[in-house]
Amino acid sequence: MDVRERVVKLLCDYISIPSVSGEEEELSERYASDLERAGLEVEIDRLGNVIGRRGEPEVCLTSHLDTVPPDEMEKPFEPRIVDGKLYGRGACDAKANLAVYATLAEIWDGPLEIIAVVREETDSAGIRHVLRRGEIQANHVINGEPTELRPVIGHKSRVEVRLCIEGEPKHAGSHNPENPILKFCKILHDLHEMLEDLEDALGVPTANPTSVHSRGVATNVTPQCLEAVLDVRLNTQLSPEDLERFFHEVEGVSAEIRAGAPPFVLSGDEPVVRALREALSARGLPDEPITWPASTDAGYIRNLGGKDVVVFGPGSIDYAHSPSEHVPIEELVDAVRVLYDVVEYLSS
Known part of the structure; x- marks a missing residue:
């Protein structure tokens, strides 16, 4: 199975598992199983956060397991592909990142840290628990959210x-x-x-x-x-x-x-920012850093964890939480390849 087939298959599987905030247990167990199969040592903590690690990682990939409720979305847990876009609740916010990370873990056999947290959409209890325990061991963090593959170096x-x-x-x-x-x-x-x-x-x-x-x-x-x-x-x-x-x-x-999460802003000269920009540029994708209107767990990662963190991922914030939530399949594939380059560079 090639990268495209694999990342699409995983995302379809994850969308099919409802995981509204506070109800992430089934997806936590499935995601932990996928990371273990990819060769990571995995723990599910008492809140339901999934923490996977291999070797002594330089890069931590984080995102969240939970979604907002489906509300008026039609068949929210039945993924469907229309015109090259994959639809379903959580498609871009933020199960696309979970699928990208799991796919990357299968094709990259070096050191890596992946953390998928609960309750990001409500009170960020998941990431705060992870940070209190000092679970992020890597020096460089990429927090997965739908940024249209743009590197976000700050938000309010x-x-x-x-x-x-x-x-x-x-x-x-x-x-x-x-x-x-x-x-x-x-x-x-x-x-x-x-x-x-x-x-x-x-x-x-x-x-x-x-x-x-x-x-x-x-x-x-x-x-x-x-x-x-x-x-x-x-x-x-x-x-x-x-x-x-x-x-x-x-x-x-x-x-x-x-x-909620405190604001953060980077200078843009941090190694993780430079590595991400180079990987994007090498593939002909926009690499100029931007700031973002939405608030994410990155604010806690930066302010409580003291880590250099970039927000990055496939899909658009314009469709997150909406009845038409989707992610372009091409962005899923690009995200895997870009993050492979970033992890390889920062791990060398």
């Missing part, structure tokens, strides 16, 4: 802010500065003004309302309370603690801050 952090803004119900025909909707508008204005002055290599932080609900007794009465959720993307110039201080200073507002 996602923070969810849940606001409750108290107001005073009054006749809507009167002037009411305590209207919580008006308060919310001013909070957004002031927050955006603050964010505009905090640009770094990742750009400016952003804050977007994703849910707004006001509680009023009638449409001609100003509401007593407004509840809102903000999706805030932090760069290296703004911390969750800074956000807490901002909202703490606003009277009549309570804010619950839920922070």
